[in-house]
Amino acid sequence: MIIGTGIDLVELSRIQQLAERQPRFINRILTEAERKQYERLSAARKTEFLAGRFAAKEAFVKAAGTGISGTFSWHDLEVRKEAAGRPYLVARNYEQKIHLSISHSKTQAVAQVIIESLES
Secondary structure, X not given: OEXXXXXXXXXXXXXXXXXXXXXXXXXXXXXXXXXXXXXXXXHHHHHHHHHHHHHHHHHHHHHHOOOOOOOOOHHHEEEEEXXXXXXXXXXXXXXXXXXXXXXXOOOEEXXXXXXXXXXX
16 A cells, blocks of 8 residues: 655756755765765766755655654665666665655656555
8 A cells, every 4th residue: 555655856956056065965965875876976977866866865755744854864764776776765764665766857856756555
């Protein structure tokens, strides 16, 4: 049973400006594992990566109905990849099934999350 859905759309230029003006923004949004991946990317790909992670985490807290709050911080949420490259989201101390999709265009990144109850 679906218990929540969330979607977030961000402008790549906005994320790039935030990262340039406020370097701490990167550390605030990304976990340590995500930062290690981020550092290995080209400049253009870094913006897409950061925007995609930002959108994924925002979409999750919308689906969960909490927002970024005392329940979930940016670092409680981590986007990982399966061997084939499919992204998935891990939320600390969260037991439900999380479905994640991330996409990019030249100017935007979008993420959608569907939370499914593990109970039948």
